[in-house]
Amino acid sequence: MTTLENSPQKSSNENVSEKNQFGRIGKTLDELDDRLGIAKGGRNLLDKIFPDHWSFMLGEIALYSFIILLATGVFMTFFYIPSTDTVIYHGSYVPLQGQRVTEAYASSIDLTFSVRCGLLIRQMHHWACDLFLGAMVVHMARVFFTGAFRKPRETNFLIGSTLLLLGIVEGFLGYSLPDDLVSGTGIRIAFSIIESIPLVGTYVAFFLFGGNYPGPSIIPRFFIIHVLLIPLIMLGLVTAHLFLLVHQKHTQFPGKGRTEKNVVGTPMFPIFASKATGFMFMVGGVTALLGGLAQINPIWQFGPYEASKISYAVQPDWYMGWLDGALRIAPSWEWSGFGYTIPLEVLIPGVILPGLVFAVVQLWPQIERRYTKDDEMHNLLDRPRDRPKRTAAGAAIFAFVTMLFVASATDVLANFFHVSLEATLWTMRFTVFLIPVIVFFLTLKITQEFQKVPEGGRRKRANVVTRTPSGEYVSTPAAPRPGDAHHELDAERLPDLLEPIPEPKEDEDGMPPTSETGVRNIER
Amino acid sequence: MQPKAKNPKRAEALIAVMMLVGVAGLVGFGVAYIMVTPDWVYGLTLGIGTLSLGFGVTAWGKYLMPQGPFVEDRHPMRGTDEQRERFSAAIVQRGGILGRRKLLAGIGGLGMAVFGLIAAIPLLRSFGPLPQNTLSETNWKKNTLLVDSTGRAINVTDVAVGGVVTVYPEGRQNTDEGQAIDQTILIRLTTQDYITQPGRESWGPDGYVAYSKMCSHLGCPVGLYEQQLELLVCPCHQSMFDVTTGAEPIFGPAPRPLPQLPLFVDSKGFLRAQTGFDQPVGPGYWTRS
Numbered sequence: 001m002t003t004l005e006n007s008p009q010k011s012s013n014e015n016v017s018e019k020n021q022f023g024r025i026g027k028t029l030d031e032l033d034d035r036l037g038i039a040k041g042g043r044n045l046l047d048k049i050f051p052d053h054w055s056f057m058l059g060e061i062a063l064y065s066f067i068i069l070l071a072t073g074v075f076m077t078f079f080y081i082p083s084t085d086t087v088i089y090h091g092s093y094v095p096l097q098g099q100r101v102t103e104a105y106a107s108s109i110d111l112t113f114s115v116r117c118g119l120l121i122r123q124m125h126h127w128a129c130d131l132f133l134g135a136m137v138v139h140m141a142r143v144f145f146t147g148a149f150r151k152p153r154e155t156n157f158l159i160g161s162t163l164l165l166l167g168i169v170e171g172f173l174g175y176s177l178p179d180d181l182v183s184g185t186g187i188r189i190a191f192s193i194i195e196s197i198p199l200v201g202t203y204v205a206f207f208l209f210g211g212n213y214p215g216p217s218i219i220p221r222f223f224i225i226h227v228l229l230i231p232l233i234m235l236g237l238v239t240a241h242l243f244l245l246v247h248q249k250h251t252q253f254p255g256k257g258r259t260e261k262n263v264v265g266t267p268m269f270p271i272f273a274s275k276a277t278g279f280m281f282m283v284g285g286v287t288a289l290l291g292g293l294a295q296i297n298p299i300w301q302f303g304p305y306e307a308s309k310i311s312y313a314v315q316p317d318w319y320m321g322w323l324d325g326a327l328r329i330a331p332s333w334e335w336s337g338f339g340y341t342i343p344l345e346v347l348i349p350g351v352i353l354p355g356l357v358f359a360v361v362q363l364w365p366q367i368e369r370r371y372t373k374d375d376e377m378h379n380l381l382d383r384p385r386d387r388p389k390r391t392a393a394g395a396a397i398f399a400f401v402t403m404l405f406v407a408s409a410t411d412v413l414a415n416f417f418h419v420s421l422e423a424t425l426w427t428m429r430f431t432v433f434l435i436p437v438i439v440f441f442l443t444l445k446i447t448q449e450f451q452k453v454p455e456g457g458r459r460k461r462a463n464v465v466t467r468t469p470s471g472e473y474v475s476t477p478a479a480p481r482p483g484d485a486h487h488e489l490d491a492e493r494l495p496d497l498l499e500p501i502p503e504p505k506e507d508e509d510g511m512p513p514t515s516e517t518g519v520r521n522i523e524r
Numbered sequence: 525m526q527p528k529a530k531n532p533k534r535a536e537a538l539i540a541v542m543m544l545v546g547v548a549g550l551v552g553f554g555v556a557y558i559m560v561t562p563d564w565v566y567g568l569t570l571g572i573g574t575l576s577l578g579f580g581v582t583a584w585g586k587y588l589m590p591q592g593p594f595v596e597d598r599h600p601m602r603g604t605d606e607q608r609e610r611f612s613a614a615i616v617q618r619g620g621i622l623g624r625r626k627l628l629a630g631i632g633g634l635g636m637a638v639f640g641l642i643a644a645i646p647l648l649r650s651f652g653p654l655p656q657n658t659l660s661e662t663n664w665k666k667n668t669l670l671v672d673s674t675g676r677a678i679n680v681t682d683v684a685v686g687g688v689v690t691v692y693p694e695g696r697q698n699t700d701e702g703q704a705i706d707q708t709i710l711i712r713l714t715t716q717d718y719i720t721q722p723g724r725e726s727w728g729p730d731g732y733v734a735y736s737k738m739c740s741h742l743g744c745p746v747g748l749y750e751q752q753l754e755l756l757v758c759p760c761h762q763s764m765f766d767v768t769t770g771a772e773p774i775f776g777p778a779p780r781p782l783p784q785l786p787l788f789v790d791s792k793g794f795l796r797a798q799t800g801f802d803q804p805v806g807p808g809y810w811t812r813s
């Protein structure tokens with residue numbers, strides 16, 4: 001086997017590349033390397049090892065849905081008109097014809113009904129947004145519960161959680177753009193929440209919205225923030241996030257041959273690259289199916305926005321639900337005195353509470369470090385049960401936010417359980433705090449119990465069931481395979497050339513391949 | 525080193541089928557696009573196409589390529605002691621060059637701070653007018669005629685007992701302000717003059733009472749009138765206001781009653797405002813007194 005190191009190299013003149021044994025492509029790469037110096041770093045990147053664990057896909061889902069958002073979003077900017085000037089609608093959607101609507105609304109309707117693929121792209125954009133935020137939350141949960149945020153990755157945790165925050169704001173702004181009945185109500189509420197901040201609130205609100213609500217500036221402003229400002233910041237942060245990820249290398253779960261000082265897995269090219277590219281297409285495919293088959297945000301049914309109108313269908317997107325719930329169950333504690341007013345019933349649930357939740361989450365690495373006094377580098381992940389207190393705290397935060405989300409449906413709950421709104425409200429006010437406490441102690445208990453189970457929860461080694469000629473079945477453990485937890489293969493260094501895979505002549509035992517779970521199927 | 529699939533030939537065939545379905549789906553999308561079909565056909569073809577193609581490519585990577593496991597060393601993040609030393613030295617010592625001239629450093633720092641301030645304040649200020657009294661004043665004045673959304677004035681005989689109309693100051697029904705802060709809900713409770721609170725004896729002529737329609741919680745339009753219970757309900761967070769007692773909030777997060785608009789009937793029988801609202805409408809804010 002020729003290794004690259006042994007192959008003839010290095011001409012006396014540094015700038016003239018010698019004939020390289022890889023033909024035309026090799027020559028082109030040499031030309032590029034002469035100018036850009038990509039050979040060393042490029043080879044390192046292609047060799048980068050990616051640990052194999054399903055939970056590492058979650059960040060990828062976020063990344064791919066972000067890309068889908070950019071693509072579908074750019075498509076829509078060619079048709080959407082960010083203006084609140086009113087026009088008489090003359091488009092192809094009959095029920096609306098002759099009505100006075102804003103250009104923003106009219107162009108969104110036209111995009112939906114008159115642009116080929118317009119509805120698909122609009123719905124894909126909205127579904128990708130939901131997917132993006134959902135994936136970020138779950139990705140963050142995996143980083144949190146496995147302790148991937150510990151030194152040296154605190155910065156990336158901060159970048160990541162900032163991305164989540166920006167994602168929520170971005171989603172809210174996007175939701176406002178079609179200027180339909182539902183979106184306008186959301187903006188109204190946002191305006192009032194900002195107004196509630198003592199001292200500066202009204203000024204911030206006026207500068208952000210260009211005057212008192214609603215005014216003509218909101219839509220054009222939100223548009224440019226939504227399509228340019230925030231995406232640009234997010235793109236920068238995603239780039240930084242991924243750069244740090246490569247620079248610091250991935251974490252990995254403990255296992256055979258895995259130490260704090262190495263990474264075990266498959267190389268970037270071509271193995272991880274194929275898996276990831278395929279996965280990107282899969283995320284795209286799912287988004288397209290959702291966008292084509294599952295209706296979302298039917299603005300033509302909601303009708304155009306009028307500040308004095310409201311519909312019972314007013315529902316924020318799911319990621320805003322927890323704030324809505326908090327606003328709903330907060331007691332009506334407006335404070336006023338000395339000629340001033342502090343609307344605590346808005347300030348506490350609308351500003352202080354989300355601020356605190358995000359502060360705790362974003363600063364978690366620092367909070368935990370202060371508590372554990374741990375200054376070590378951590379490249380091996382924790383299993384959640386190994387850190388009962390962290391796991392319990394995370395579960396409690398999650399339960400709290402979920403309960404707030406549930407509280408945004410007090411009226412639905414009251415109807416469903418046939419209890420008074422009053423009773424539902426008070427129940428929610430208590431359970432919002434009670435449930436997280438219960439969840440905390442329950443999780444603590446469960447994780448501690450789990451710790452006692454050695455190797456519990458891991459996938460068992462496959463068994464091969466063989467039928468002997470006499471009709472007996474014999475079960476023997478299968479040969480260890482990558483992915484098996486109990487018996488991992490020894491990791492080897494990436495050879496210089498990944499050799500072509502020798503094709504096995506025939507199945508030695510004449511058995512069909514194992515299915516994913518590692519259990520052999522028997523066919524006769 | 526070996527791939528995951530025990531039977532690579534079979535796996536390859538399966539993967540080829542998946543990828544072919546993918547290609548077929550994408551071609552289908554192209555055909556659908558050219559033929560102009562409903563959007564669900566685009567979504568279905570594009571979705572199946574990309575999904576199966578993606579499945580195939582992923583499966584290829586996962587089952588037919590060498591899986592290792594391979595191992596790679598991690599290199600420590602930190603530099604050598606010497607590198608660290610030299611780095612700190614550059615920052616601290618060369619930074620000292622700045623610090624040595626206290627006067628220049630001071631003025632320079634001041635300049636940067638002033639620059640920051642002047643950059644921020646006028647920039648902010650360009651983005652919107654100051655609030656001044658726009659939050660506390662509406663277009664309801666003495667004698668303002670009440671009109672509905674089409675601009676029609678409201679005659680005392682127009683609304684039956686139990687009826688509601690959203691009203692605006694005359695001429696404001698189609699403006700942003702009219703829609704937002706002027707919006708008022710007119711309810712007919714009885715046929716006699718109606719007194720919601722002491723001191724408001726003349727505010728409800730012929731059983732008509734009018735309240736600001738902007739919720740005192742977060743400003744949603746309090747658009748739902750429960751006729752049986754004589755309650756106004758805000759659909760946003762379920763605040764409820766008792767219209768018989770001056771729209772006192774009886775449930776939910778709203779902290780204050782909806783301000784009541786004093787009405788009178790003019791000589792031609794049309795409803796008009798006696799004065800504007802006696803307090804700012806809508807949600808609370810710092811300078812609301």
Ligand code: HEM
Nearest residue numbers: 056059060062063136140148156157160161163164250251
């Ligand atoms: C735009 C949104 C985001 C994108 C595109 C994204 C993408 C990724 C990807 C592809 C990875 C590598 C695979 C993985 O570990 O799952 C990763 C790693 C990481 N992400 Fe994110 N992520 C996003 C948001 C977040 C959030 C909300 C957090 C947490 C607050 C976060 C924290 C991290 C950390 C600490 C790592 C390194 C983990 C490790 O090496 O084990 N990210 N991110």
Ligand code: FES
Nearest residue numbers: 739741742758761
């Ligand atoms: S805005 Fe009316 S209850 Fe919240």
